[in-house]
Amino acid sequence: MTPRAPVAERYTRLEMMFVAAAREMAGRGVIFVGMSYPLLAATLAKLHHDPDLHFCTEQGIIDWRPPADLERAPVQVSDPILNIGAAFLGDSVDALGSLLMGGGTDLAILPAAQVDRFGNGNTIAIGDYNRPVRWLGGIGGNMDAACLAKAVMFLVPHERRRFMQRVDFITSPGYIDGPGARRRAGLDPQGANLIVTTLGILRFDTPDGGITGSCEAFLDTIYPGVTVEEFQANTGWPVRISPDLNVLEPPSQEEIDLLRRLDPTHVHLRERGDV
């Protein structure tokens, strides 16, 4: 057995979300990296865990290999830094069409303002779409990836207002309203989906991508120092807890150092109200 890497002495829960997400990406093949948090998490995964990940973004970048002298993670999905070391540069019909619609995306990593107990995401409006309290940035390619990727990982800071019984508006379908719903809507089964938060990792009770099982999110893994009570208090539905609840290994000093080095100006590593 390899000796365990030294554990980081200090880290934030937001940093823990990136560390956990990067670990979850290892071995997941062709990944579709959405805007915002996913860019930093996927860069960490590529550099630290799995150099074979195919890092793709919707502008037409397929299989980005970060250059050896990489100074920072991409800030946007169109960041020109992604042009350096990419295996393929094309357009949105290549990335969101031939790759995504063609069934080549093993895992899409996406942000969302709200997620719910069936793993649906909302990126368009808080409140009723026709009378919103607040509008969000819009769809981008979030809907496209949620409809068409083979599996989805949402990255969402864990706050009660974001973790809902039912999102205000489904822009990005997960299991919609339960077993069989994806198929009825005309979508393929999807999974294993997961939501990585600042408190833990939610997985879904379905063995076959949404055909059977309750399709509800359950708490599978909790971070060191977080209690189940705290997790529940910040979740807007009575969340089921795995009988084999895992506690995640704390981040290594190396993971935290690399994460911070990849975001020197705190573009990603700051709390945001609107993502």
Place this chain on the structure above:
Amino acid sequence: MRQEHPSKVMSAAEAVAEFVHDGDILYYGHGNCYIPHALVYEAIRQRKSRLDIVGGTPGTQLQQLLFHAGCADRTRTGSLSGLRGSGGQSRVWELVEQGKLRFDDYSNQTLALMFMAAALGIPFIPTRAFLGTDFLKDEYINHPRGFLGQDKLRLIADPFTGQPVVALPALRPNVALWHAQRADEEGNIQAWGAYADGRWGIWAAERVVISVEEIVPTEVVRSDPNRTILPAYKVSAVVHEPFGSFPGELPGYYNQDPALVRLGAGRLDDYLAEWVYGRSDHQDFMEHYVERFGYHRLRGLLPRRRVQPTGSVDYGVRAIAAHEAQEEGKE
């Protein structure tokens, strides 16, 4: 010698005056890359009106300026990004509340497909995006702030399998404005980088005006034809406009200046006065930029090192031998 193809080179002012019409459906690029700031600033100076802005994620600064200046009153997009919010923080919110801006939501994929359909001359194109979303509910298709209603999309049965699928109408922009690295005078456009929906946005449009960093001899284009993103017959005008995408970015030429690209609602009037109406053209814009912020700031946005392909490709043929073989085959 007869000139095979006449030059399409003209100034930004001439090209915008001739090819951008009031009421046009306008495509002008995606994100902050290849965004034709010079051409769109000129359209604002010329007080174009009733434009309908289309594209997955049209450059955010230009969206705000076009809406705020009263040049555009409609949009179909995957992103009013950074422009939304709620009262007081978002100009888009205010304009929509006042009924001065109507919108319909699509996505990066669906708009790219709609442009591709128009480019291919097919009436609609199916996708499985939108399935399972709340967008398909009647009250959200016929939403009070939209303008397309049932013409936005249709949920149909795949005629072969009966499975649900979404039909998207082809979308043909009346005019596309875009900025690329280089072109020849004939109008063959060469670009490199990740185009997002740029390739299909410009292929789909009725009229196409492209500004470029460099005008090169046609031999340069023809020595590397795979780099051509749009052939001359599709192009209405070419504008030689160095830094024409600035304060946005262009691979190999410059990065964006986020301080200018990201404008809060409160800065729109000042920005328009200083950087658009107050400037005669884009060269004036760049001179003002350097005057205002110093050359060192611009220098900081230029590439620090060149990244060029290490392996060259060979387009060579054995033309005569092939011809002879063909002749032999006839006998």
